[in-house]
Amino acid sequence: MRKITILFLFLSFFYACNAQNFENSNKDDVAINQFDDISNEFQDSYEDDFDPLSGYNRVMTSFNDGFYVYVSRPVIKTYKDVVPSTARKGVSNFFTNLGFPIRFINNLLQLKFKNSWEELQLFVLNTTFGIAGLINVAEENNFNLRYHDEDFGQTLGYWGVGEGFHIVLPILGPSNLRDTFSLFVDEYASPLKPEDKSFYLTDSTDKSIGLKTFKTVNSTSYTYPVYDKLRKDAIDLYPYLKDFYNKRREEQIKE
Amino acid sequence: MFKKLFLIACLMTSLFAFEKENIQKQMSDNIHQVLNILKDTNITKKDKSEKIITILDKSFDYNIMSMLALGRAWKTISNEQREEFSNVFIKRLKESYIDKLELYNDQKIKIANLKENKSRLILNTILVGKKENYPIDYKFYENRKNNQWYVYDVNILGVSIIQTYRKQFDEYLKEKTIDDLIKYLKEKNLKA
Numbered sequence: 001m002r003k004i005t006i007l008f009l010f011l012s013f014f015y016a017c018n019a020q021n022f023e024n025s026n027k028d029d030v031a032i033n034q035f036d037d038i039s040n041e042f043q044d045s046y047e048d049d050f051d052p053l054s055g056y057n058r059v060m061t062s063f064n065d066g067f068y069v070y071v072s073r074p075v076i077k078t079y080k081d082v083v084p085s086t087a088r089k090g091v092s093n094f095f096t097n098l099g100f101p102i103r104f105i106n107n108l109l110q111l112k113f114k115n116s117w118e119e120l121q122l123f124v125l126n127t128t129f130g131i132a133g134l135i136n137v138a139e140e141n142n143f144n145l146r147y148h149d150e151d152f153g154q155t156l157g158y159w160g161v162g163e164g165f166h167i168v169l170p171i172l173g174p175s176n177l178r179d180t181f182s183l184f185v186d187e188y189a190s191p192l193k194p195e196d197k198s199f200y201l202t203d204s205t206d207k208s209i210g211l212k213t214f215k216t217v218n219s220t221s222y223t224y225p226v227y228d229k230l231r232k233d234a235i236d237l238y239p240y241l242k243d244f245y246n247k248r249r250e251e252q253i254k255e
Numbered sequence: 256m257f258k259k260l261f262l263i264a265c266l267m268t269s270l271f272a273f274e275k276e277n278i279q280k281q282m283s284d285n286i287h288q289v290l291n292i293l294k295d296t297n298i299t300k301k302d303k304s305e306k307i308i309t310i311l312d313k314s315f316d317y318n319i320m321s322m323l324a325l326g327r328a329w330k331t332i333s334n335e336q337r338e339e340f341s342n343v344f345i346k347r348l349k350e351s352y353i354d355k356l357e358l359y360n361d362q363k364i365k366i367a368n369l370k371e372n373k374s375r376l377i378l379n380t381i382l383v384g385k386k387e388n389y390p391i392d393y394k395f396y397e398n399r400k401n402n403q404w405y406v407y408d409v410n411i412l413g414v415s416i417i418q419t420y421r422k423q424f425d426e427y428l429k430e431k432t433i434d435d436l437i438k439y440l441k442e443k444n445l446k447a
Binding site: 034035038039042043044045046047222223225226229232233234235236239240243244247248250251252 | 319322323326327329351354355357358384387389396398399407412413414415416417418419420421422423424425426427429439
């Protein structure tokens, strides 16, 4: 019995020492066994999507990409290099604060009352103590308040409205029927809409476009490296970006 | 007797394994190690990549990743093509993953939680950025033979890496051959 026990221990030890190798050599055939099982989680090809605008979308995607590479990217990079980080942060805070009505209303419309309440607190705090939103007071003081980005497209998605077909917008990039329509709806709640009322900041289209461009350049100065890295993975840019947009929106609606 | 011996042997193997209970801790250790390497200014970019790859190799099952990425075409190609495809694809995958990690050089990472979804596990991590948070989810499957868990897919910003490759490869192979694809990936690897 003793002999067996020793042999046993010896073998076990030996076995354990070789565990790593054992596991590597076995990975292959195990993988084949479980391949079909896991494979079901994924889809093949883009074909099944309804894409009536695909011709136009492709052209617009290459236009946008060219515009990005030769126009917006150099501008944004220069802006990032020239403007100090604190200033960019202030601008970003300011515009985020201005986005309050859109987020507030859409959180309400999705029955996310707690989030709406947080948005309201942030808006009051940052507008008053944060000098019209330039400083995110809540963040500086580690208050447990955060933004809940919701737009009308997400609200419609929340209530089960489908995305419709894909539309690539000039300069703005991938979108779909639902989200394009929603852009116009959200515009009414945005202080950047040009209209001669006290709620809106500008009364002319030129000023409005100027502010919106400034807002976009500033916010993209944070995010453009992400796009740079992602587009490297593309074999065919249009379907890749389209898919990426769809998945991302699905995730945002689920949140 | 033999059964017992096998049982004990199996138990001892688990000392070295990536087990369900350890995933969260071990992955968290791995990710932090990776971030430390990224932050280190004393090592060259090439050394960084190599070090990161050594860490990743423990938990990523590249074989199944290449199969999943190629999808239905996998079964129709020869063994040599499989091997060649895996080689170039894995290289591409590693580079693309490291490339993405570089985005977050000086930020923090939070290991959020481990979710169970049917027979898979999903580890949610969040890279805390200056303006936005970027979710990165690692998906694990349990290898039936040795009961260890491996990463078979990574979701970046809610988008599956394997899925995007798979759709693109599938589409590509409608007009071109697997050899074209291998050639294309090779060229892409050279450029990166």
